[in-house]
Structures are given as C-alpha cells and as structure tokens.
Amino acid sequence: MNFFEHQDQARRQTRTLVILFILAVIAIVIAVNAAMAFVWLWTKGVRMDGPYGYPRGFFATNTLVTLALIGGGTAIELFNLRDGGDAVAKMAGGRLVAPASTVLLERRLLNVVEEMAIASGIACPKVYVLDREDAINAFAAGYNPNEAVVAVTRGTLQRLTRDELQGVIGHEFSHILNGDMRLNMRLIGVLFGIQMIAGFGQHLMDFARYFVPARSRNRDDKGPSAALVVFVTGAALFAIGYIGVFFGRLIKSAVSRQREFLADASAVQFTRNPDGIGGALRKIGGLSREMELGSRITHPNAEQLSHLFLGAVKPSLVAGLFATHPPIEERLRRVYGRKVELLDAPVQEETPQQEPMLPDIPFAATGFVPAPSASAFGNSAGELTDLAPQLDSAVRDPHAARAVVYALLLAQEAGRDAQMAVLNADAGQGALVAYLADTIAAMPKSARLPLLDLAMPALRQLPQPARDAVLAMAARLIAADNRVTLSEFVLQTVLQRRLDAHAGRAVPVRYADMASLRQEVAVLLSLVAHLAAKCNGEPASAAYARGAAAASMGGDPIDVSLLGFERVRSALTAANQLAPLAKPMLIRALVATAIAGTRDMPVDTADLLRAICAAIDVPVPAIVAATYMQHDWAGA
Structure with a gap:
C-alpha cells in the first residue's frame, strides 16, 4: 500500500469516525434526557411510577442544549487547532527548538529530521521538545506535509542512540507521508466535543458548591434545595460525560493501533535498520521496569492527544479494548520476526559525538528513493564538502533565511541589476543577498530546492506578516526583469504553498477523478x-x-x-x-x-x-527524488 492508498484509507476511516461520533452523540442525548427527566420528577416530589406532565419543549430543549455543547466544543477545539501542528505541540507542553541550536542533543535531532525531510522531498518540519517528559515518546502533527511538526520527549533525546532516534523519526515521518496527521487532528476536535458534557457537569458541581446558597429553595419552599438540585444535575451530567470518554477511547483504539504497525514497518523501510525503531521500542519496554510506563506522558492533555504518540501515554491505555497502541512485545515481534529481549534505557551521561551543522542524507533515508551509494550532500563517505558556512548559518536563522530565498532568485546573472535595485531600495540586504547568491551559483542546480527545504523551519518561525513580506519581495524580484523563468516559477510555487497564510489549512476534496x-x-x-x-x-x-x-x-x-x-x-x-x-x-x-x-x-x-x-501536498516519486541523489554536491 502506497502513500495515496493510505490517504484514501484515511478518508474511509474518517467515515468510520463520523459513524462512531454519531452513535456517541445519540447515546449522550438519550442519557441526558433520561437524567433530566429524573431530576425534574425528583424536584417536584412526584413518584417515579406516576404520570407527570413535562413542560412544553422539555426534551427538545435538553437535546438542543446537548447538541450545542458537543457541536460547540468540537468547533471551538478545531478553531484552536487552526494553526495545525504548532498548536498541538504547544498543547503537549512542547518547546520549539531553534534551527540554529548548538545544544548537541538538539543538533543531532535537527540533523536527523532534516535528513528525512530532504530525502522524502517535503518541507523540513519544525521540531519541538517536551522538556518535562522523561519517558521515551514522540509524535508528528499537522494538516499536511507543508506545515507538519515533529515533537520528541526529553527522554527520547537523552536515552536513545542516533540510530534509535532515526528510527523514531522515521516512524513519525510515516505518519506525515501516509496521511495519518489530518485524521488525527480531526480526532482531537471530535473527542473534545463529545467529552464536553462531562466538563459542563463538573462546572455545575463547582457552581453549586461555591456560588449557590446552601439553604436556597424553590418558590413554594418544597423539595430539595437549589444547591442540591444543581449539584445532582452536574453529577448526573458528569457521569453521562463518561459515555463520551468511552466512545472517545473506542474511536482512538479503532483508528490508532493498526497505523502504529504500519509506521513501525515504514521506519524500518526508511532507515534499512530494524535496530533503529526496534531499539527504541525495546528501551521503552525496558524503561517500564523502572517507571510505571516507559512511554508515559504526564502532561494534563496527554489523554486527549494519546492517539498521536509513538507509545501509550498512560498505563490504562496499554492493554484491553481501549488500548491506543499495540503491545510493545507484538510490535517488536513484527519488527524483528522473533522474540527479543528488552533493553535498559539509561540517560546518556557521556558527551555525544559532535554533530555536523548540516545533515548527510542517510544511506537509505526514504522508501520513495532507491538506496544511493553516496550522500546527496557530500561525497561517497557521506561527508559534507561544499556547503559554505555562511549558508549553513543562514538557513537556520529566521531573518537570514529570507536572504537565502532572495539569493536563490539571484543565482542567475540575467536581470540581476534590476533585482539588486529592488533589494537595496526596500530591505538594504543587497550585499548579503549578492554574496549568498554567488555562493549558491557555484553549487549544482540539484542543491537549490533542498537548500530551500532546509530553510523552511527558520522561515516558518517568522510571523505571518513577515512571511507575506517574503512572498511579496520574491514576486517583485521575479517581476524585476519583466519575465518569469521556469526556475523562478518553481521557487515561487514552493514558497507560496509553504509560507502562505493558508498553507497549513486542510484542503477539501472536491474532485473524485x-x-x-x-x-x-x-x-x-x-x-x-x-x-x-x-x-x-x-x-x-x-x-x-x-x-x-x-x-x-x-x-x-x-x-x-x-x-x-x-x-x-x-x-x-x-x-x-x-x-x-x-x-x-x-x-x-x-x-x-x-x-x-x-x-x-x-x-x-x-x-x-x-x-x-x-x-x-504529495511526496515526490522515487524517480524524481533519485535525481537529487545522483547529482553529487561535491562535484560543484
């Protein structure tokens, strides 16, 4: 099954999600109406087996309020997630890793992510670290590959080797490339909506406890106190809210488990190394002997985001009907084809080996590309040889990365004078851009789009007005000589899709074929x-x-x-x-x-x-990606 088949499967699973969501809503509506009927009869002091007339529109009102809570909760949460992967990473307590970070463990993480991104032909994702999480876990989130983020825990950085970290990132790239992320984002909003009833019930109980006078009564001074009525109503709704929790866990278990098997297999395919993802899973199992769960996430939003993670986030989600992930032992058996021992996962005390500032493409970084014999960025030993230090620094700085974009448009001599006049009149960056453009011009053409991919995390750190300014300046540079070349069109197309204000938004399907x-x-x-x-x-x-x-x-x-x-x-x-x-x-x-x-x-x-x-929004096919692998940067 390829990328596009998985995308179609994701759409079909979305329909399953909708059906389960409708069933959950129906069950909640019935339960709310039954509870409110009980409360009404109780407050009036009427026997439960006797006839009683309810006010006009009683059940319709209950139904409408319940639907408003569920629908409103879903809409609000999806609105909160409009920024895609960044919003999810922040929900999990993530800290954005600066592309120019010189912290060795973070540098290693950034290099691994860049390797995977360039080899698969997608924009390099932003990277987040969950600093307060000591266990081993990770996730990828976003609506499409153009605005994906990858997040890992502090324990993942400190407890895994580079090969194991590469296996984890390969697992997360599978979720990016196989279309899982968009379904997962929708799932967050849906689950929040159907669990709104429990939250509303909790608020009613708090209101009755702290704001309603304990002795207050209704107008004829009969029946229970108002405080008790509000509290019991809240308690009933809170209990009913667990119907939402039940269906939420059922939906997550139905959607998530098989996708984890696929992502594990993809990680092996991408890296050609079963000990990568396999070693990480073995360490999760080994770490569980020291703590309650080797992949545990302690953040309050862990349950809501549990279906995104590499491993189960709570012990209650490890086994049984509501398990969000397959058992570690079964995942390892599928990776290795046999039973293997678990590994200890101590924190690395020794200083890790110095990472190069730019990545070398792994020998088989992606399932879409035939395994090359040489690095796309270096010689046959995979060493970087021709990426100048000034470019290395520029692609990692949000402001300098803008100069890289402009320099890519100035790499040709034709029309440069007119373009330089535009730059000097507007931004005063002419000298820096010209310097970088000369450096880029000395590189093979196959290096230019990968260079733009490397600059994407830094460019995406810019606020949207600054991104719009980059797009506007690029358009002015292209128009400066009154013609548009194919290379300029290519660069502008990639920039527009990745930096535009709507770049991270979900794109609806309108055409079947x-x-x-x-x-x-x-x-x-x-x-x-x-x-x-x-x-x-x-x-x-x-x-x-x-x-x-x-x-x-x-x-x-x-x-x-x-x-x-x-x-x-x-x-x-x-x-x-x-x-x-x-x-x-x-x-x-x-x-x-x-x-x-x-x-x-x-x-x-x-x-x-x-x-x-x-x-x-699709990954490049193998024959296209192979073109970049065949053109050695060292030959510039």
Whole structure:
C-alpha cells in the first residue's frame, strides 16, 4: 500500500469516525434526557411510577442544549487547532527548538529530521521538545506535509542512540507521508466535543458548591434545595460525560493501533535498520521496569492527544479494548520476526559525538528513493564538502533565511541589476543577498530546492506578516526583469504553498477523478511536455502523448504561448482538491510525460515535478527524488 492508498484509507476511516461520533452523540442525548427527566420528577416530589406532565419543549430543549455543547466544543477545539501542528505541540507542553541550536542533543535531532525531510522531498518540519517528559515518546502533527511538526520527549533525546532516534523519526515521518496527521487532528476536535458534557457537569458541581446558597429553595419552599438540585444535575451530567470518554477511547483504539504497525514497518523501510525503531521500542519496554510506563506522558492533555504518540501515554491505555497502541512485545515481534529481549534505557551521561551543522542524507533515508551509494550532500563517505558556512548559518536563522530565498532568485546573472535595485531600495540586504547568491551559483542546480527545504523551519518561525513580506519581495524580484523563468516559477510555487497564510489549512476534496479536471490536467501535462521537449530534444507532442495515454486522455499539447504561469497556478489549485487515489494517476502521467525510455531525469524537470508535488501536498516519486541523489554536491 502506497502513500495515496493510505490517504484514501484515511478518508474511509474518517467515515468510520463520523459513524462512531454519531452513535456517541445519540447515546449522550438519550442519557441526558433520561437524567433530566429524573431530576425534574425528583424536584417536584412526584413518584417515579406516576404520570407527570413535562413542560412544553422539555426534551427538545435538553437535546438542543446537548447538541450545542458537543457541536460547540468540537468547533471551538478545531478553531484552536487552526494553526495545525504548532498548536498541538504547544498543547503537549512542547518547546520549539531553534534551527540554529548548538545544544548537541538538539543538533543531532535537527540533523536527523532534516535528513528525512530532504530525502522524502517535503518541507523540513519544525521540531519541538517536551522538556518535562522523561519517558521515551514522540509524535508528528499537522494538516499536511507543508506545515507538519515533529515533537520528541526529553527522554527520547537523552536515552536513545542516533540510530534509535532515526528510527523514531522515521516512524513519525510515516505518519506525515501516509496521511495519518489530518485524521488525527480531526480526532482531537471530535473527542473534545463529545467529552464536553462531562466538563459542563463538573462546572455545575463547582457552581453549586461555591456560588449557590446552601439553604436556597424553590418558590413554594418544597423539595430539595437549589444547591442540591444543581449539584445532582452536574453529577448526573458528569457521569453521562463518561459515555463520551468511552466512545472517545473506542474511536482512538479503532483508528490508532493498526497505523502504529504500519509506521513501525515504514521506519524500518526508511532507515534499512530494524535496530533503529526496534531499539527504541525495546528501551521503552525496558524503561517500564523502572517507571510505571516507559512511554508515559504526564502532561494534563496527554489523554486527549494519546492517539498521536509513538507509545501509550498512560498505563490504562496499554492493554484491553481501549488500548491506543499495540503491545510493545507484538510490535517488536513484527519488527524483528522473533522474540527479543528488552533493553535498559539509561540517560546518556557521556558527551555525544559532535554533530555536523548540516545533515548527510542517510544511506537509505526514504522508501520513495532507491538506496544511493553516496550522500546527496557530500561525497561517497557521506561527508559534507561544499556547503559554505555562511549558508549553513543562514538557513537556520529566521531573518537570514529570507536572504537565502532572495539569493536563490539571484543565482542567475540575467536581470540581476534590476533585482539588486529592488533589494537595496526596500530591505538594504543587497550585499548579503549578492554574496549568498554567488555562493549558491557555484553549487549544482540539484542543491537549490533542498537548500530551500532546509530553510523552511527558520522561515516558518517568522510571523505571518513577515512571511507575506517574503512572498511579496520574491514576486517583485521575479517581476524585476519583466519575465518569469521556469526556475523562478518553481521557487515561487514552493514558497507560496509553504509560507502562505493558508498553507497549513486542510484542503477539501472536491474532485473524485481527473475526468473532472481534464482542462487543468491538460495544462499541467502541456507544461511538462514543453520542458521535456527542451530537455530531451523530442517534439512536445510526443511527450504529451505519453502523459495523455497514462491519464486516459487524448488531444494535443496546449501551445506554450497560451499556458502562462497564472493558468498553471490555477490548475495546481484545482489539482490539490483531487481525491487521494486520483493524485497518483496525475503524478504518473506527469512522470511519463517527462521521460522517454530512460530513467535519467534532468534537474530542471525534477524541480518542476517537485514543485507540483509540493503544490498538491504529495511526496515526490522515487524517480524524481533519485535525481537529487545522483547529482553529487561535491562535484560543484
């Protein structure tokens, strides 16, 4: 099962989630009406087996108030999560790790995350550390790969080796690449909503205890005191709220457990090392001998977020019907194919080996890329050789990373004078940008988009107005010479999708298949066909015919003069609203258009396809990612 099939499975599981949610709501509504009927009869002193008339609209009012609490709670929580992964990391008590951090354990973590991100062709996620958690655990969160975050506990940093840490990050990248995150984000809001009744009941009990006079009575001075009535009503609602807890745990156990098996297997596939994720799981099991649970999370929001984590966050969620994760022993058996011993997980006292400031791509960092024999960023030994220190520092600083973006647009000599005039008039960064641009120009073209990926965590630390200013300046630099080149379009497309104010928001599915977007698909196929004609020395019609056949379409390519990048952007916006299983067909058609009888893909073509993948929120296919692995940075 590939990325797109998992995306479709996630959509189907969303439907299961909706059904369970509806059942939970029905059960809560029935229970609330029964409890309120009991309270009404009790306050009136009426025998339970005698007839009694309820006020008009009694049950309708109870139902509407209950639905308002559940719906309002879900809506409020989803609104609170509008910032995606960052909001979840903060809910868990996470601290953002600065991309320029020089703390050795944090540096190692950042390098591992960068390795995985660059090899899989997605924006490098922000990284958070849960400083107060001594156990071994981690999670990934966000609505799409463009704004994902990865969070690990302090115990994960201090107790795992680099290989084990890489296995954990590989596990979390599986959740990013397989579409689990969006479902998990929705699940947080849904669970909060159906558990609102318990919270409302708790508030009523507190109100009766502290704010209602203990001796107050109703108007005819009969029946129980108002304080007692409010308290009993609150207690009943609090008890009913556990229906929400029951269904919440049931939903999480139904959604989470099989996905953890998949993520474990993906971690082994990404790293080609079962001792990575396997060693981490063995240490979680071993640490459980010292503390109650080796993956325990102590934060008050742990229960609400339990389905996101690598391991169970509470002992009560380890086994049984409501277990959010498979047993450690079963996960280890699937990783190793046999029973293995657990490991101790002491805190590392020795000084870890100095990490390089830039990562070397692991020898098999991703399941989407054939295992290369050399690093994409270095020589055959995986050592970095040609990334200048000034770039190394710049991509990690939020303000200097802006200069890297501008420098990527200045890497060509054509039109530089006009661009420099724009920079000097607006930001006064001309000298720094020109210096970085000269450095970038000396690097192979295959290094440029990965360099932008490295700068993404720093750029995403900027407030939205500053991000908008970066996008505006990039647009002005592109327009300075009154023309738009393909490389400029590629950079602008990636920047727009990752830095725009709506970049982290969920994108609705509006089109079931490519047949609904024939004109937009024709635009994208034509763009790639014209580039393939230029790179491969073949007619554009021949390249288009290959892609059209793969897309079950006919016709001829649109003339290049009629394309226009605005038309292309409009086509990408529509394509991003395709159903998950329709996107791989589009990508396959574009790849078929790009190559003719050979698996070698020019960098320009790979850059365009990489930008298209970024625009429609999918990982790059293997043949595209392999292009970057084949072009050695050391050869610059």
